[in-house]
Amino acid sequence: MIQIQNLTKDFGSRTVVDNLSFEVRPGVVTGFLGPNGAGKSTTMRMILGLDRPTSGQAFIDGMRYRDLPRPLTMVGALLDARWVHGQRTARAHLAWLAASNEMPRRRVDEVLDLVGLTDVAGKKAGSFSLGMSQRLGLAVALLGDPRYLLLDEPDNGLDPEGIVWIRRIMKRLAAQGRTVFVSSHLLAEMALTADHLVVIAAGRLIADMSVQAFIADSAIGSIRVRARDLGALSEALTIAGASLERLEDGLALRVHGLSAEQIGEVAARVGAVVYEIYEEHGSLEEAFMRRTEDTLQYRSADESKVAV
Amino acid sequence: MISTLRAEQIKLTSLRGSWVAAAIFVFLSLAFGLGNAYLVNNPAQDFTISNTGATEGIRGLGLTVLMVLGAVFITQEYRSGTIRLSFQATPERWRILAAKGLLLGGVGATGAVLMAVVAIPLAALVADPERHGDLGFGSAGGTIGALAITCAAAVLLALGIGALVRSTAVAVAVVVLWPAILESTVAHLPRVGEHLAPFLPLGNAMLGITGKSSKNVDYHWGQLGGLTYFLCFAVAVFLAGIWAIERRDA
Numbered sequence: 001m002i003q004i005q006n007l008t009k010d011f012g013s014r015t016v017v018d019n020l021s022f023e024v025r026p027g028v029v030t031g032f033l034g035p036n037g038a039g040k041s042t043t044m045r046m047i048l049g050l051d052r053p054t055s056g057q058a059f060i061d062g063m064r065y066r067d068l069p070r071p072l073t074m075v076g077a078l079l080d081a082r083w084v085h086g087q088r089t090a091r092a093h094l095a096w097l098a099a100s101n102e103m104p105r106r107r108v109d110e111v112l113d114l115v116g117l118t119d120v121a122g123k124k125a126g127s128f129s130l131g132m133s134q135r136l137g138l139a140v141a142l143l144g145d146p147r148y149l150l151l152d153e154p155d156n157g158l159d160p161e162g163i164v165w166i167r168r169i170m171k172r173l174a175a176q177g178r179t180v181f182v183s184s185h186l187l188a189e190m191a192l193t194a195d196h197l198v199v200i201a202a203g204r205l206i207a208d209m210s211v212q213a214f215i216a217d218s219a220i221g222s223i224r225v226r227a228r229d230l231g232a233l234s235e236a237l238t239i240a241g242a243s244l245e246r247l248e249d250g251l252a253l254r255v256h257g258l259s260a261e262q263i264g265e266v267a268a269r270v271g272a273v274v275y276e277i278y279e280e281h282g283s284l285e286e287a288f289m290r291r292t293e294d295t296l297q298y299r300s301a302d303e304s305k306v307a308v
Numbered sequence: 309m310i311s312t313l314r315a316e317q318i319k320l321t322s323l324r325g326s327w328v329a330a331a332i333f334v335f336l337s338l339a340f341g342l343g344n345a346y347l348v349n350n351p352a353q354d355f356t357i358s359n360t361g362a363t364e365g366i367r368g369l370g371l372t373v374l375m376v377l378g379a380v381f382i383t384q385e386y387r388s389g390t391i392r393l394s395f396q397a398t399p400e401r402w403r404i405l406a407a408k409g410l411l412l413g414g415v416g417a418t419g420a421v422l423m424a425v426v427a428i429p430l431a432a433l434v435a436d437p438e439r440h441g442d443l444g445f446g447s448a449g450g451t452i453g454a455l456a457i458t459c460a461a462a463v464l465l466a467l468g469i470g471a472l473v474r475s476t477a478v479a480v481a482v483v484v485l486w487p488a489i490l491e492s493t494v495a496h497l498p499r500v501g502e503h504l505a506p507f508l509p510l511g512n513a514m515l516g517i518t519g520k521s522s523k524n525v526d527y528h529w530g531q532l533g534g535l536t537y538f539l540c541f542a543v544a545v546f547l548a549g550i551w552a553i554e555r556r557d558a
Contacts, residue, residue, distance in 0.1 A: 049399050050392055050558040066399040077396060083389030085323065092322035093390075100315035100397040140393065 007056035009042050016042045018203035024181045029174045031194030032183035039203040040183040044150050048077055060148055072101040073144035079152045081137035086126025090117055090136050093125055097143055111139040130157030151182040167193050187288050206291045223260055226252040226276040233272040240266050312398050312407040329377045333370050337423035340365030345434035356441035359448045360518045362431035363424050366455055367517050371462050374416045378466030379479035386474040392558045402550045405471055409464050416459035424452045454517045454535055461542035471549030513538040
C-alpha cells in the first residue's frame, strides 16, 4: 500500500500540492487523474523521494522511499521516458540500473524482451522514437520486478496499438496483486484502464473512489424511453415520481429519477408497448468537469484551461 | 557501495566520449614529455630534462582533460535526466557522487602513474644522455606520487563543481578556464594579486608536483604544503557538491 499523508509542496509562494491524503491499494489499477498542472507529477516525485515535501509524508509499505533497501526491486517508476543518455544503448541503460540494485544481468534481456525492444537493444537510445523510448521507460520500471508501479502518463507518445498494449500490461500487473498507480489527464483512457480513481485539481483531492462511483456520483444519469403510446406512459411515470423531458422528435422520453427496472415495471402495469429503454451514462469527462469546477474557480483564468 | 560503484563503472564505460577522453589524455600526457625531450637536444642551448619535464603533459593539459571528464560525468546526468533514475536507484544520493569520485579518482590516479611510468623512460630514450637532469625512476617516486594525488583530487574538484552548477557548459568552462585564465588573472590583479596568488588551488597543485614556485609566487609553504592545500580544497568543493545534491529537489 502507498500512503500519502497530508502531503504539501510549495514552490516559492505557489502551492502545487495542497495537504493531499490518500491510499493506493494493491490488486487494482488506480488512476491518478487531474488537469495538466494539477500536481500529479510532483506528487509522484515526492513518493519517490525526488522532491522533498514541504510538509507531510509518503510511505510505501510503511517505509519512506529513501529507507527502502534496493528500491528498484520494490518500486518501479516511469516518470519521463526521455531520461536516457542518448549516446548509451538501451541495453547499457538497463545494465547500469540493474547493477545499481544488484539485479542479475539476465533480467536486462528479460525486460527488453517483455517490452519488445530486443532487436534494438544495441542501438543508441537517442535514435529511439517517443514510442520506443516509452517502451524503454517501461522496461526500466519493470526491471526490478517491483510490487509497486508508478507510471506518469505512460501512454504519452504511443500509437493506438501501444496504448492497448500498455493498458493490458497495467491490468495484468494489477491482477498479479501489484499496486499500480498511473497518472493521466486523458479521462477516456482512465475509464478503460483504471478500477479506482484518485482525482486532484490545483493540488487538492477532489475524489477518491471507484470509477463507476465517480461517474454515478458526479454526473446525472438519465434513461431514454421509446414507446408506442407515450401519453399514457408519461402519466404513469410522473405518478411514479419521475421527472420527464419529451425529446425533440416526440417519439421518446428522457426520464430522470427512476431506474430502468422501475420504468419497465411501470410500463408493464399500464400495458404500454415499449420499444427501447436505454441508460444514458454521464461521461467521465462530464463527471470530471463537474467535480473540478469549484476548485478551478480559485485559479486565475489562464491556469484554468483543463486538458481533457 | 559496491553496487553503486559497479553502476557508475557501466555508465562511464558505456559512453564513447569516455574512451575518446582517455585517448586524448594518453596522447597529451606523452606528447608534452616527448616534445620537451626532443627540444633539450638542441645543441645551441644548454637545457636538461628532468622527471617534471618528462611528465609536464600529465599535470598540464592531461589534468584538464581529466577535469573535463569529471565535470561531464556528473553534469550529463542532469542534462539527460538520468540523475533522477540514479536517485531512484540510490536514494542515499551521496553514494552516487562518492562512487563517481572513487571510480574516476581511481582512474585519474592510475592514469597519471601509468603515463608517468611510460613518459619518463620515453624522455630518457629521446633526450641525449648528457642532457638528462634529474631523470629516471630512482628519483621519480615523489613526482609520480604527487601526480597521482593531484589527478585524483582534480577529478573530485571537477565532480564537485559539476554537482554544484549542474550545467555541462558552465562546468566545462570553469574547469578549462580555471588553470588557463582564472588563476593567472587573479594573480595579476593590482595590489591584491600577489597576496592571493599563494592561495590559488591549481598553483598550489603545481607547487605540490614540481616543488618549484611558478611565476615567482611567494608561497607560505613547500611542496608537501602545496599538495595538501590542493587536496583539501578539492575535497571541500567535492563535499559541497554532495551537500548540494542531498539538499536539492532532483
